[in-house]
Amino acid sequence: MVQTETEGNLLFPVFLKLNELRVLIVGGGMIGLEKLSAILKNNPSTQITLVGISISDDIRALVSEYENIILEERPYQEEDLEDKDIVIAATTDRSLHEIIKRQAKAHKVLANIADTPDLCDFYLGSIVKKGDLKIAISTNGKSPTLAKRMRQYFEEALPESTQEVLNNMQAIRNGIKGDFAEKVNQLNELTASFVPQAIKITPSAEKKAERKPYDIEELNERYEKLTIDERILELYKDFGPEDVLLTSSFAGNSALLLHLFARLTGSKQKVHFIDTGYHFPETLAYKEKLTQMYNLNVIDLKAEVWKHRFTSEYNMWTKDPDLCCKVNKTEPLDAISGNYQVWVSGLIHTQNEHRKGLRLFEEKNGILKFYPILDITPEERDMYILTHDLHFHPLVFEGYGSIGCTHCTVKGTGREGRWFGQAKTECGLHI
Numbered sequence: 079m080v081q082t083e084t085e086g087n088l089l090f091p092v093f094l095k096l097n098e099l100r101v102l103i104v105g106g107g108m109i110g111l112e113k114l115s116a117i118l119k120n121n122p123s124t125q126i127t128l129v130g131i132s133i134s135d136d137i138r139a140l141v142s143e144y145e146n147i148i149l150e151e152r153p154y155q156e157e158d159l160e161d162k163d164i165v166i167a168a169t170t171d172r173s174l175h176e177i178i179k180r181q182a183k184a185h186k187v188l189a190n191i192a193d194t195p196d197l198c199d200f201y202l203g204s205i206v207k208k209g210d211l212k213i214a215i216s217t218n219g220k221s222p223t224l225a226k227r228m229r230q231y232f233e234e235a236l237p238e239s240t241q242e243v244l245n246n247m248q249a250i251r252n253g254i255k256g257d258f259a260e261k262v263n264q265l266n267e268l269t270a271s272f273v274p275q276a277i278k279i280t281p282s283a284e285k286k287a288e289r290k291p292y293d294i295e296e297l298n299e300r301y302e303k304l305t306i307d308e309r310i311l312e313l314y315k316d317f318g319p320e321d322v323l324l325t326s327s328f329a330g331n332s333a334l335l336l337h338l339f340a341r342l343t344g345s346k347q348k349v350h351f352i353d354t355g356y357h358f359p360e361t362l363a364y365k366e367k368l369t370q371m372y373n374l375n376v377i378d379l380k381a382e383v384w385k386h387r388f389t390s391e392y393n394m395w396t397k398d399p400d401l402c403c404k405v406n407k408t409e410p411l412d413a414i415s416g417n418y419q420v421w422v423s424g425l426i427h428t429q430n431e432h433r434k435g436l437r438l439f440e441e442k443n444g445i446l447k448f449y450p451i452l453d454i455t456p457e458e459r460d461m462y463i464l465t466h467d468l469h470f471h472p473l474v475f476e477g478y479g480s481i482g483c484t485h486c487t488v489k490g491t492g493r494e495g496r497w498f499g500q501a502k503t504e505c506g507l508h509i
């Protein structure tokens with residue numbers, strides 16, 4: 079037997095093509111302004127007639143930017159309902175509202191009556207909007223305030239990349255072959271990992287509150303006077319070990335920074351490696367070798383499976399390398415960087431023009447960045463390598479001055495072999 083639900087929220091949400099409907103708003107005051115603004119926010123080309131005994135300056139100012147809104151300063155009359163699809167009664171006159179409701183019913187026009195849920199055929203829900211994504215929230219008329227708070231929550235929680243994800247999904251959807259059921263199965267598989275990862279991990283308010291404030295100028299002045307060893311030791315006096323994020327690409331110069339941290343922290347500092355899925359096999363082997371040699375605790379960061387597959391299927395490094403780097407490099411790091419206060423990486427002044435202008439500390443996108451070997455001289459570097467018998471990435475000996483993904487790296491001095499022939503010089507992690 080079919081169970082029929084008779085309690086709880088029985089409303090069925092629908093999304094209207096407002097630009098194909100004709101809307102009447104009755105009320106030229108604050109409530110009328112609120113309803114008018116809500117409609118225009120969702121669809122600025124909606125055909126609207128607003129009738130009111132008096133019409134406020136705020137409404138007139140708003141409407142001055144639109145040609146699709148007619149204002150009529152006069153009392154409401156039943157004829158106003160002719161040729162309308164929707165009426166919104168937005169006055170404080172309850173008896174007028176009851177009349178509008180009855181007349182709307184007779185004209186088969188759907189009515190929303192302000193502050194009177196019993197008379198409403200529909201409600202104007204609280205709407206979360208992120209690009210093309212819209213989520214309607216209903217509390218069954220019980221608490222507009224809670225609906226507003228829920229909207230704020232979702233607007234903050236949904237990542238800024240939502241529109242990009244939607245565009246990518248549309249491209250994938252258009253490219254998928256097969257019948258409807260097969261398409262649905264493929265899309266389900268592709269998006270299986272999306273939900274838990276869509277909401278960016280952010281540190282708890284308590285954890286943020288525990289963190290010590292810092293003064294970048296003071297840090298730079300103090301650390302610039304120290305040796306590289308002293309800088310690393312000082313870092314753990316200024317910040318808790320759990321607040322330090324160390325990343326390594328396991329490329330040309332990586333052994334130097336990794337050896338420094340392993341030696342000075344007794345290999346206690348975790349190392350994060352962004353695995354783009356496009357690394358040279360030699361890089362992955364080198365990573366294993368250094369991990370064993372320096373007893374490293376390496377954590378791999380990867381793009382969401384379906385997003386990585388998208389970049390692979392569309393050869394994204396040729397069409398849009400910035401998007402490819404965003405998906406495979408910056409997003410995986412962004413997903414965890416909020417858990418840390420300081421991000422350490424091995425940038426060096428001599429690597430390119432952008433890096434030449436850096437200081438030891440800088441703040442980028444809400445995280446403090448620290449480059450302890452930024453000003454190392456070639457002589458100092460060679461001496462450290464010699465003294466500690468460091469092992470280089472094997473491709474260095476084949477003429478690769480800098481080593482990234484296979485698709486975007488050729489032989490060359492310094493970083494000239496990265497994105498060769500393109501204006502691009504950075505993957506986006508350090509700009």
Ligand code: SF4
Binds near residue numbers: 395404482505
């Ligand atoms: S370096 Fe090239 S292959 Fe690697 S993520 Fe960036 S664009 Fe893609």
